[in-house]
Amino acid sequence: MWTIPNVITLFRVLLIPVFVVIYFLDWRWAHEVGALIFWLAAITDWFDGYLARKLQQSTPFGAFLDPVADKLIVAAALLMITHSYATLWITIPAVILLIREIYVSALREWMGQRGVREAVKVSFIGKAKTTAQMLALIGLLSGLETFMGVTIYWVTLGYVLLYLAAVLSLWSMIQYSIAAWPHLKGDK
DSSP states (O other): OOOHHHHHHHHHHHHHHHHHHHHTSSSTTHHHHHHHHHHHHHHHHHHHHHHHHHTTOOOHHHHHHHHHHHHHHHHHHHHHHHHHHOSHHHHHHHHHHHHHHHHHHHHHHHHHHTTOGGGGOOOHHHHHHHHHHHHHHHHHHHOOSEETTEEOOHHHHHHHHHHHHHHHHHHHHHHHHHHHHHHHTTOO
């Protein structure tokens, strides 16, 4: 159970309260450091999966904890940006992303109980959604438009990527629903 990938995943879960507390500190660089912690968590998500495959240390516990850790930190970040920006332009895509995560998780669990989870395995669109979502959240959490006098437009890019992630999210949710439909209506 205590493999290197599982420890990294557990570290990601433990980063969530640290990330939230630091982000809301009354400190000049709190949002930037919060975004950095979120970035670290995003990198560990890729890294623990890579190590699990490379070291052949995949475990049932890791298979359970990894997606839970991802959803927890992303949900926290989505809630934080809706609070920080307090605008429908952030809230609407954030709600779409949260709805999709809950729906697809429930669909995968339901399909898994019937032994047909393969029908709703992670697709390229799902991976593209995750990438856009993570980059959007880093940009929006940071609040940076300039860094050391250089204009970088992280927030603007964050808005664009958040909407791209929301569109990809709906697209992948529809794909998964179509794949699951025969099982949902009882044909298979």
